[in-house]
Amino acid sequence: MTxxxxxxxxRTLDECLPxxxxxxxxxxxxxxxxxxxxxxxxxxxxxxxxxxxxxGRAEDARHPAAAIEILHNYTLIHDDLxxxxxxxxxxxxxxxxxxxxxxxxxxxxxxxxxxxFRVAAKAPRNADAVVEALGDAGVGVVLGQADELSAxxxxxSGSATDDDFAYRRKTADLFVAAAAMGALAAGGSAADVAxxxxxxxxxxxxxxxxxxxxxxxxLFTRETAESRVAEHAEAALxxxxxxxxxxxxxxxxxxxxxxxxxxxxxxx
Amino acid sequence: MTxxxxxxxxRTLDECLPxxxxxxxxxxxxxxxxxxxxxxxxxxxxxxxxxxxxxGRAEDARHPAAAIEILHNYTLIHDDLxxxxxxxxxxxxxxxxxxxxxxxxxxxxxxxxxxxFRVAAKAPRNADAVVEALGDAGVGVVLGQADELSAxxxxxSGSATDDDFAYRRKTADLFVAAAAMGALAAGGSAADVAxxxxxxxxxxxxxxxxxxxxxxxxLFTRETAESRVAEHAEAALxxxxxxxxxxxxxxxxxxxxxxxxxxxxxxx
Numbered sequence: 001m002t003x004x005x006x007x008x009x010x011r012t013l014d015e016c017l018p019x020x021x022x023x024x025x026x027x028x029x030x031x032x033x034x035x036x037x038x039x040x041x042x043x044x045x046x047x048x049x050x051x052x053x054x055x056g057r058a059e060d061a062r063h064p065a066a067a068i069e070i071l072h073n074y075t076l077i078h079d080d081l082x083x084x085x086x087x088x089x090x091x092x093x094x095x096x097x098x099x100x101x102x103x104x105x106x107x108x109x110x111x112x113x114x115x116x117f118r119v120a121a122k123a124p125r126n127a128d129a130v131v132e133a134l135g136d137a138g139v140g141v142v143l144g145q146a147d148e149l150s151a152x153x154x155x156x157s158g159s160a161t162d163d164d165f166a167y168r169r170k171t172a173d174l175f176v177a178a179a180a181m182g183a184l185a186a187g188g189s190a191a192d193v194a195x196x197x198x199x200x201x202x203x204x205x206x207x208x209x210x211x212x213x214x215x216x217x218x219l220f221t222r223e224t225a226e227s228r229v230a231e232h233a234e235a236a237l238x239x240x241x242x243x244x245x246x247x248x249x250x251x252x253x254x255x256x257x258x259x260x261x262x263x264x265x266x267x268x
Numbered sequence: 269m270t271x272x273x274x275x276x277x278x279r280t281l282d283e284c285l286p287x288x289x290x291x292x293x294x295x296x297x298x299x300x301x302x303x304x305x306x307x308x309x310x311x312x313x314x315x316x317x318x319x320x321x322x323x324g325r326a327e328d329a330r331h332p333a334a335a336i337e338i339l340h341n342y343t344l345i346h347d348d349l350x351x352x353x354x355x356x357x358x359x360x361x362x363x364x365x366x367x368x369x370x371x372x373x374x375x376x377x378x379x380x381x382x383x384x385f386r387v388a389a390k391a392p393r394n395a396d397a398v399v400e401a402l403g404d405a406g407v408g409v410v411l412g413q414a415d416e417l418s419a420x421x422x423x424x425s426g427s428a429t430d431d432d433f434a435y436r437r438k439t440a441d442l443f444v445a446a447a448a449m450g451a452l453a454a455g456g457s458a459a460d461v462a463x464x465x466x467x468x469x470x471x472x473x474x475x476x477x478x479x480x481x482x483x484x485x486x487l488f489t490r491e492t493a494e495s496r497v498a499e500h501a502e503a504a505l506x507x508x509x510x511x512x513x514x515x516x517x518x519x520x521x522x523x524x525x526x527x528x529x530x531x532x533x534x535x536x
Binding site: 027074081083084102103104106107111113115131132136137141143165 | 291292349352371381382385386389395402403405406410411414418433
């Protein structure tokens with residue numbers, strides 16, 4: 001099932017991105033390069049599986065799934081810019097600004113962000129609510145990034161704090177949108193959409209704390225991060241109870257995030 | 269009437285932007301600074317008047333109107349960046365990156381772009397089509413900017429050419445979205461939406477050529493620009509015929525763009 005889902009994501013992304021050679025060619029090439037460079041596609045898989053979890057069809061969530069992956073990839077392009085994290089490599093390849101130049105990277109990110117909404121609006125049900133969910137995440141992720149930037153500059157990095165505003169906004173908000181959009185596009189009930197939002201919030205937080213542990217950095221101490229991963233993964237699993245459809249993939253994600261290997265080498 | 273419309277735009281923008289002091293404060297201040305710094309508000313006024321032109325209510329187009337102005341202002345923030353036009357002043361004040369820093373300017377632009385879609389989705393009718401129109405413009409404006417960047421770097425600036433791809437995308441597309449969104453949100457017929465798209469395409473092109481003449485630069489010769497302003501302004505006026513509502517404001521814009529003073533000192 002997940003292999004089929006993975007193919008559905010790739011096919012939809014390919015359909016939605018500007019065809020190779022579309023004018024202006026360099027920009028469209030940069031857009032395809034960014035989205036096509038081998039991410040785990042976790043967010044679109046959460047989106048499709050949220051549709052299944054409410055008893056709907058994955059097919060109905062394919063545009064929202066592509067939209068959240070496109071939006072996720074715009075954030076990576078802009079985060080890598082010299083004025084931001086100044087990264088030259090991502091997923092073993094040159095970052096977009098390093099390969100295409102800084103102006104093209106700013107513009108490619110901008111174009112992907114706008115395209116994400118264009119694609120989300122194709123949802124077959126509740127298109128306005130789908131777009132609102134993506135809009136909340138799109139604003140949230142930037143607020144989180146800016147908040148983390150201030151914390152890093154203010155020297156709060158590595159200090160023990162209870163405040164995970166940045167993690168909620170920059171990471172969890174995208175998973176929340178992925179789950180909510182999938183459930184909404186598949187016609188899920190308000191109660192089931194709320195269950196999936198809670199699942200995704202908790203999974204997203206566990207994911208960000210686990211990412212800190214894997215990278216050996218982040219805003220929190222190792223002990224804090226370890227206990228937060230366990231706590232949020234458990235809450236994510238609990239939130240799945242009562243859903244009418246198949247939740248096995250979402251369950252496996254929540255178990256994997258709490259396991260020692262995490263998402264290293266993840267492939268469906 | 270236009271003064272009331274202007275107040276409706278400012279009130280809606282104020283409601284939709286993050287309240288002063290919202291976390292993270294610097295980013296939200298940068299967002300408000302960018303949108304609040306005294307533009308002509310032409311695009312939102314076109315949007316509200318498109319609602320009137322189809323026989324609808326301006327009030328129904330207030331969120332689309334705010335959305336197009338928010339999107340327009342994100343394009344200005346990113347265009348001014350050092351890696352793009354490297355401008356330090358706009359409308360007599362420091363540009364966003366000059367005042368808040370480069371990273372904050374990238375992020376403030378990103379947040380405004382996402383917010384524009386969040387706001388557009390509040391349209392009381394045809395929200396999915398409203399978002400699609402904004403998405404087309406959001407992608408188009410970036411394609412136009414990237415195309416112009418290539419042309420400038422390739423040395424085509426000032427050369428006589430018939431190719432106004434960049435002008436259609438970077439300028440006219442936003443006016444087309446403004447008109448289409450206003451007409452759709454007010455429940456206009458498909459034929460009337462099409463009339464207003466044609467009006468806005470032609471007005472937007474005339475506006476860009478007139479802007480070149482005023483600034484003494486651009487991709488075209490002075491003679492070409494002058495004849496294009498007249499031709500497109502006339503076509504814009506012609507496109508208004510057959511609309512059921514009041515088109516006097518849209519008419520006045522098309523006349524003004526073709527007049528010697530253009531939009532210098534424009535205030536409603």
